[in-house]
Amino acid sequence: MHANCSPSSSAEQFWVADTGATAHMTSDLSQLSLATPFLGNETITTAGGTGLSISSVGSSSLNTPQCSFQLSKVLHVPKISQHLLSVHRLCKDNNCRFICDAFGFWIQDKLTGSILLKGLCRAGLYSIPFFPSQPHPTPAASLIKQHFCFLGHPVNTSLWHKRFGHPSNIITTALLHHSQVPFSSDKVQSVCHHCLEGKLAKLPFHYPTVKSVKPLEVIHSDVWGPSPTISVEGFKYYVSFVDECTRFTWLFPMINKAEVYSIFVHFHAYLVTQFSISLKVFQSDGDGEYLSHKFQHYLLARVSISSSQSLPFSFPPPSISFTNTVLSPIPSLSISSPSPSTYEANEPLTALPPSSLPASPSATQSATQSPLPVDPDFQPESLRVVLPLPPVNLHPMTTRSKNGISKRKAFSASTSIDLSTIEPSSFKAASQSPEWQSAMREEIEALHAQGTWDLVPLPAHKNLVGCKWVYRIKKNADGSIARHKAHLVAKGFSQEEGIDYYETFSPVVKPTTVRLVLAIAAQFQWSLRQLDVKNAFLHGVLQEKVYMTQPQGFENKHYSSDFVCRLKKSLYGLKQAPRAWNERFTSFLPIGFSSFKCGSISLYSPFVACALTQEFDMKDLGQLTYFLGLQISYQSAELFVSQTKYIKELLAKVDLQDSKPCPTSCLPYHRLLKDDGKPYSHPEQYRVGALQYLTFTRPDIES
Numbered sequence: 001m002h003a004n005c006s007p008s009s010s011a012e013q014f015w016v017a018d019t020g021a022t023a024h025m026t027s028d029l030s031q032l033s034l035a036t037p038f039l040g041n042e043t044i045t046t047a048g049g050t051g052l053s054i055s056s057v058g059s060s061s062l063n064t065p066q067c068s069f070q071l072s073k074v075l076h077v078p079k080i081s082q083h084l085l086s087v088h089r090l091c092k093d094n095n096c097r098f099i100c101d102a103f104g105f106w107i108q109d110k111l112t113g114s115i116l117l118k119g120l121c122r123a124g125l126y127s128i129p130f131f132p133s134q135p136h137p138t139p140a141a142s143l144i145k146q147h148f149c150f151l152g153h154p155v156n157t158s159l160w161h162k163r164f165g166h167p168s169n170i171i172t173t174a175l176l177h178h179s180q181v182p183f184s185s186d187k188v189q190s191v192c193h194h195c196l197e198g199k200l201a202k203l204p205f206h207y208p209t210v211k212s213v214k215p216l217e218v219i220h221s222d223v224w225g226p227s228p229t230i231s232v233e234g235f236k237y238y239v240s241f242v243d244e245c246t247r248f249t250w251l252f253p254m255i256n257k258a259e260v261y262s263i264f265v266h267f268h269a270y271l272v273t274q275f276s277i278s279l280k281v282f283q284s285d286g287d288g289e290y291l292s293h294k295f296q297h298y299l300l301a302r303v304s305i306s307s308s309q310s311l312p313f314s315f316p317p318p319s320i321s322f323t324n325t326v327l328s329p330i331p332s333l334s335i336s337s338p339s340p341s342t343y344e345a346n347e348p349l350t351a352l353p354p355s356s357l358p359a360s361p362s363a364t365q366s367a368t369q370s371p372l373p374v375d376p377d378f379q380p381e382s383l384r385v386v387l388p389l390p391p392v393n394l395h396p397m398t399t400r401s402k403n404g405i406s407k408r409k410a411f412s413a414s415t416s417i418d419l420s421t422i423e424p425s426s427f428k429a430a431s432q433s434p435e436w437q438s439a440m441r442e443e444i445e446a447l448h449a450q451g452t453w454d455l456v457p458l459p460a461h462k463n464l465v466g467c468k469w470v471y472r473i474k475k476n477a478d479g480s481i482a483r484h485k486a487h488l489v490a491k492g493f494s495q496e497e498g499i500d501y502y503e504t505f506s507p508v509v510k511p512t513t514v515r516l517v518l519a520i521a522a523q524f525q526w527s528l529r530q531l532d533v534k535n536a537f538l539h540g541v542l543q544e545k546v547y548m549t550q551p552q553g554f555e556n557k558h559y560s561s562d563f564v565c566r567l568k569k570s571l572y573g574l575k576q577a578p579r580a581w582n583e584r585f586t587s588f589l590p591i592g593f594s595s596f597k598c599g600s601i602s603l604y605s606p607f608v609a610c611a612l613t614q615e616f617d618m619k620d621l622g623q624l625t626y627f628l629g630l631q632i633s634y635q636s637a638e639l640f641v642s643q644t645k646y647i648k649e650l651l652a653k654v655d656l657q658d659s660k661p662c663p664t665s666c667l668p669y670h671r672l673l674k675d676d677g678k679p680y681s682h683p684e685q686y687r688v689g690a691l692q693y694l695t696f697t698r699p700d701i702e703s
Contacts, residue, residue: 013083014127015062017098017105021086024060024074028083032058032074044077052079062090063131064117069094069107085128100126156184166195211244216271218244218281221264223257223289239263244283260289265298421481423471427552430471430486439486440469443535444554446617447488450538453565455556458547463499464564465548466491467573477626477645488551490573500546506578511696518632522639528624528632534617540570540580588615630696643697650690 013028025044029035035058043051056076062069062085071085072093087098090107096116097108105126107117119128160183161172176183212218225237235253239260242249252263271277282299284290430436447453458464470489474482495501521528533539546567550556556563570580612618624632629646632639651657695701 015085017126018084019087025084154182215245216277257289435484439484452569455563458564477631492573501576506582530621530624532619537577540584
């Protein structure tokens with residue numbers, strides 16, 4: 001805050017901008033309007049600690065050459081030597097910004113961004129001089145907002161017409177009379193070029209002087225899209241072909257505009273082969289999809305081209321097939337028949353089969369066309385029925401032969417799928433299938449039986465781990481569905497090291513170990529039996545305090561939503577879950593088992609003895625036939641291991657299931673360099689990591 005108690009010797013007065021002042025202050029009472037005595041006990045505290053009394057409070061204005069700033073709640077402090085301008089109060093009352101640097105300041109309008117006032121920094125202060133101002137109005141007059149219009153001579157109405165924004169002659173005269181503004185008696189100019197340019201609408205487009213009189217001689221085409229709603233097949237563009245003579249419309253769906261060329265080639269071949277008619281003129285809107293080199297070459301070699309600028313045509317996009325069906329019987333101004341489907345040619349024509357694809361009116365029309373009169377309430381009083389209903393031949397037309405010309409069968413689309421045969425990706429989708437609902441209930445019952453968690457309020461400053469449902473279909477070796485399995489998986493990526501977990505290492509099985517066990521069983525002709533520990537990870541005991549959200553769809557209604565699960569047992573998805581299960585199983589080994597000394601052996605449940613059923617919840621899967629992607633078959637005293645199912649799944653994943661086998665996949669002794677060739681668009685399909693597990697039964701591909 002800048003306050004100086006010593007008298008000022010300068011004759012010129014300034015407003016000094018002060019960012020520390022909470023109100024405007026002045027020692028000149030004449031600067032205030034509507035001044036009233038100050039009745040409070042507050043004083044102005046200066047930098048030296050002295051207090052200055054306030055005598056009056058009022059309002060004022062800061063007049064500048066550009067504008068005038070309103071100053072409210074200005075305090076009259078007789079002993080203050082500088083006029084202090086509160087930056088906060090100035091910006092708040094005038095909706096502006098006060099910006100300053102080491103050299104000067106400027107005030108900016110917040111709405112328009114224009115600079116209202118600029119000034120220099122003088123002696124370290126941002127000072128604004130007192131500009132000459134108009135006399136202050138009386139207290140009574142200051143409460144009324146008045147508008148004044150000063151005229152040196154009457155202005156003609158043509159100028160007022162422009163000032164008012166080009167209204168009509170009647171409105172201009174009425175405004176001038178109402179405002180009591182003197183003006184000359186001349187009328188508004190008879191021709192105002194600005195009004196003509198801005199208000200007049202374009203004339204309607206003329207009908208073409210020459211029309212096609214034979215069907216399929218002149219075809220109009222246009223592309224509509226992208227559609228706001230994408231179809232199930234992924235179509236979002238549509239190309240239409242309209243016959244000028246009959247107004248019959250074909251419409252084909254597309255995924256992108258690049259398909260226009262191939263669709264037109266097939267459509268042209270369809271006209272030639274089915275109706276023996278050569279297309280003479282092809283008219284489009286001249287858009288980019290019709291201007292490609294191969295499209296132009298095809299048209300120049302076979303048909304004539306007529307392009308015209310397309311005009312915007314806004315029509316609500318209803319169902320495409322329904323729209324084409326509705327438009328077919330609607331009369332057209334360009335043909336004499338009541339509708340395109342009842343067109344009568346001068347020569348007898350054979351049937352034109354209806355389009356196999358749904359059609360829609362084009363979203364844009366040619367400059368030489370007029371919009372069709374689409375009126376849903378149109379019902380002509382008398383229409384001559386040309387063909388009986390239901391129509392047999394809506395479009396009679398001569399063809400070479402009727403043999404082989406038949407309607408395509410219409411197949412109804414299935415509106416439901418069997419959710420039990422797919423793996424849903426969300427709880428909402430899984431909850432619609434009884435099989436997946438049963439699998440989720442089975443998982444929840446197993447979690448409660450193991451005492452996996454307790455419901456407690458979340459302690460303060462504790463990390464909360466989320467959870468989700470993961471659905472898997474367990475299949476047999478032949479690909480049939482064995483069972484539906486739903487896992488409640490913790491979102492381990494949200495765990496914090498040192499808080500939610502410490503150690504995560506757990507031994508895994510080696511392929512040599514599995515081969516050794518299978519070889520010993522085959523050598524001594526032992527029978528292999530497969531056991532499965534139900535929810536093996538749930539047997540592990542957690543040493544850390546981990547808090548998890550309640551599972552979706554199975555929230556406990558007896559507790560509030562603030563309660564969370566404090567995990568006591570390990571859960572799928574936790575970073576320490578495999579280690580917890582390994583420690584739990586290791587603690588059970590003293591019953592008579594010994595550790596494998598030659599290397600790490602997986603503690604996977606199918607290789608434990610039947611004695612473990614007393615300690616864990618086991619499931620007997622019978623003789624070993626399918627294990628970790630390995631298909632095991634028996635023949636007399638021999639044991640055969642294959643990975644047929646794994647190979648098929650691997651080929652399907654990279655879309656190579658229909659590829660033909662080759663004895664030599666690449667040239668021998670061919671040197672491959674790192675920078676040779678072009679990079680693949682999907683490099684993950686060419687990585688050999690997935691082939692490493694295949695070397696379990698195919699060691700020949702390992703090298």
